[in-house]
Amino acid sequence: MTTIQEILNTMDYGTAPEDSKIVREWLSKHESGFGHFINGAFTKVGETFDVQNPATGDVIARVSQGSASDVDDAVKAARAAQPKWAGLSGHERAKYLYALARHVQQHSRFLAVLESIDNGKPIRESRDGDIPLVARHFYHHAGWAELAEDEFPGAEAVGVCGQVIPWNFPLLMLAWKVAPALAAGNTVVLKPAEYTPLTALAFAQIAAECGLPKGVLNIVTGDGETGAAVVGHENIDKVAFTGSTDVGRIIRQQTAGSGKSLTLELGGKSPFIVFADADLDAAVEGVVDAIWFNQGQVCCAGSRILVAEAVAAKFEKMLRKRMETIRVGDPLDKNTDIGAIVHPVQRDRIAELVNKGASEGLDLCQGTAPEGCFYPPTLATGVSPASVLWNEEIFGPVVTLTTFRTPKDAIALANNSRYGLAASIWSENVNLCLDIAAKVKAGVVWINCTNVFDAGAGFGGYRESGFGREGGREGMAAYLKQPKLKVKKPEAAPAAPNAVPVDGAEIGMIDRTAKLYIGGKQARPDSGYVYAVNGGKKTVGHAGLGSRKDVRNAVEAAHKAAGWGKATGHNRAQVLYYIAENLSARAKEFTDRLVSFGMNNGAAKAEVETAIRRCFWYAAQADKFDGMVHQTKTNNVSIAMHEPLGVMGVACPNGSPLAAMVSLVMPAIAMGNAVIVVPSQDHPLAATDFYQVLETSDVPAGVVNIITGPRDDLAKTLAQHDDVAGMWYVGTAEGAEMVERESAGNLKQTWTEDGGARDWTSAQGQGKEFLSRATQVKNIWVPYGE
Amino acid sequence: MTVDTQRTALEHVVSTDMVATHAAEHVRNPGMPLDLSMFEGHAVNRSAAERRASTLSARRSVKKVYQAAWLVNAVRMIDLTTLSGDDTEGKVQRLCAKARQPIAPYIMDGLGLSDMDLTVGAVCVYPTMVPHAVKALKGTSIPVASVATGFPAGLIPLNLRLEEIKYAVGEGAGEIDIVINREMALKQEWNQLYDEIAAMREACGEAHLKAILATGELETLRNVYAASMVAMQAGADFIKTSTGKEGVNATLPVSLTMVRALRDYGDATGYQIGFKPAGGIKAAKEAIAWQVLMKEEMGREWLEPHLFRFGASSMLGDIERQLEHHVTGRYASSSRHAMS
16 A cells, blocks of 8 residues: 655645445446336336447446337326426426436535436536536426526427437436426426437436326437337327537437427537637636647537637747646546546547548647547647648547637638537626627637536527527527417418410509519519419419529528628617618509409508518517526626527518518517518519618618519528528428428528418517527627626 | 557556656756746636645545655644744744654654654744754754745835845855736736746755745736746746734645646746745645645656745645654544654
8 A cells, every 4th residue: 555655745636536335336236227216116127238438348238229119108107197298387396397406406415426427527527517407497497497488488299309428518408498398387208319328317216206197207218219109100299409510410300390499509619719829828727728628528628729810829838738737537537527428339430530630740749548448638739720630520639739820810711510509708808808709609608617517507509509598598599489379271382383475464564573672672583584474363463483593592692791780779770670661652552563363452562561560579589589688696697688690581471472571570680680571472573662761761782682583482491591690481381391401401590480371461470489580699708807 | 549549558657667856956946038928818717726725635635644644744744834023043943953853753663654854845944043953953954944025015115125135145044035026017017026036046056946925915817816826937946825923824725826837938948946835834634735736736846845945834734643653553632742
């Protein structure tokens, strides 16, 4: 044994092992295997698979492989329990959530030790990070359960939620999903990750201990197939998934047209931006917290360091020095900084990617790691955006370092990614920090800090990092819905456009040519064709037959109008009011146009009047749809900011050709988006008349682009377009399915609805939901203190 | 070559291979001309420093025999202190007796350290108590440290402050704990502050100068960093947090800032500066926390008395109790241990 004398010489830390006896006893009690937790009880153990402790490779448990029929049982149990659960008062549900929070706290050490054994994460992190946050989420959502009725008037639970969670924060991800779902009155079927199912099963026991009504929470273990069965189950109302972008894409395609609501929290390649005036020691420590936390298996890990050339050499030297004291090893040793990688497959994937980087000639600096399922802290320097290490989400303790010259350069590099989950900004200049925070494409921005989480703030990404938020008001909203509108008569697919000359068209005094409207200019369709627009009886005119090239041009034009999103709400409001003014001045003309489509004069007048009112309502909202400041940590301002999606596609229903289009376009542009509108296919001339209103109303070029033609073809091109951030489609059920499926390419946010669902001339045609759908929330964490 | 075999490429500084440097080999900091560029505009982010400080103690823990060793090591680095208006020769004698034998022999036996001549790092007293301490420590190598320069406020004329240093040195003090002029620091009169400290250093002669920054009164971490740098440039051998009389004593974020300042000074000049947190440090677990900070930020070398000291008095008693518990397995009572 080492003597005190010897230690006095070395001053080593030795080991500080966490006692795992109680957890090991629990595991051996379940040696025969774990069943699923369905309808308040554990099922008999079925066909099982092994669960390993990644640090030792030992098999620590056998867990049942969930079959389609297991999933079906779970969904049935959840379905049966849901009405009663939702029918409880908020206070009653709050009591259950409060009990869950308390019991998680009481069993916190048990859960922390189990998590570290199952996942490989250091006990320090599971003990000080994961489990306290789990309890915090249940506390926070006990509050939402209590308040939901007051805070979200008229909203109701979505129903049965199918939730699939990853292995990096097994119990925490469960909490992020289960707590808001239950608070809102939903019931849950959750599938934990194949590698790390054990804390979910322990949590099921805790739920039983708390007396949670049976069927409210169901846990089915298994692999990807089980997950697919949950996601694809026809009796599930909402799918919430956290995991890889590739799987997220598949789920988007799989759920297309199903009517299930969907939130995806996917991958990231988050920038970590260090400016020359930063506290470099703080930033170095930030890197440790960003990428050498949880073995780098963190979706929001700051994995791309961007450092100002002025301090790059110094920063790199400091970082290399800091790497020397990082300890990789036994997760149950309290002195371990980096534990085991979750599984050998994952470890090999990290090594393979780093080897690829090495073969590109990158300079690598690595610490040491023991043999086995461990990987050393790794820094790759001189990395450019062309490198594989810049682009691939490694999901390991590997960080790249790239230099930048100016703030503009830093932003360009930061945003040179398909992802948009998080960003860290390091500078002592608050002006610079907030400027960069506004410009970076990320759902979470940490200023002079990183990987800070709290139940009170929303978490979730931009771009291919997914959509929807978890935590905070915005996270709670994702588990509630407004009562669904009844579709009395579903929209029928419009007839194919007729692009050949027709007999006996109704011509006015002077023939008018309706063009497309792209980039503030009237443009002929690229196809060179027009199609006949039928009125009540005869053809009343022609509209351009838009095609994919027109969409391409319009999207380019819309991107050039980016200044619109930066204008003040007041500026945008003025433009919207002006649109109303000019529309009003030409009310008769628009009324006549609607009448020419076969509408009676009264209805036509009312529709024009509605369009004018919509402009006013959204002009009023333009400077009032505020974000908020969340209550999170001490000495921290956590700002939830509404930002426009960017460039949006808007495909309009066939009916109410003026009111529907204005009802869809106004909220989008009021929030700062630029739109490509595909108007009513059968009655596009109200839209083409409308561009003359836009032209006279100071709407900047590219903010509204109008393409007439075959709506669903054009919508498909828009849905597929990787440079379009959001897509609204109101039309047929088939079209909605198509849009959702085709949006998977860049995981753009979609909102689809049947053209027959809403009366666009009634109050249904406007509301805050339109504004929420036109925006995404960016949470900016600003710690303070001098 | 695969990446896995490249892992050794990183030079890994592991303390086990390192023989601790000794005070004898230590080269004193001669100081340097005032260089504002070494600290003006230097950013210290408060919330980040607080986060690092709070996670440092959580990241490292020493248990069992390691904990015992780390506590013994802490004893070696204590400046056992009495700075009270009612100090007398008798009180100082008692303190010195404890300094010579900080841990009861039966506990040292139990730790397997009966051959170790364990003493504290120094005894720290007021100037008029120096002769008593020198007398009481005769025959030991324990230095006597004296506070000086109008401790604790330092607001007496410079010539008197310098005279006080000379008096204490003349009485046999080997270390002088001076207080800096907070007015100059708060008004950022760095030139004047530098000159004062440089004059104090000169007055110390062979005695080592420990500069107390009174960080609780400087308040901001930027001020702390700047004052640390000025003190070192003026020739301080040690920088010390507090007198123990300010409203806020030694804290880990302040210590982190000062340690990083002395690291930066060392990088720029090659001289090793010592660090002394003082005031309010009472518990054995704090002894571990500060040593962890030194080891993580500076390395093994800074766990030696010529580069690190605790300004403390009651902490020793807690350490002794913990060490007895390590030996006996029973929780200890201070009534069995010699008081100071």
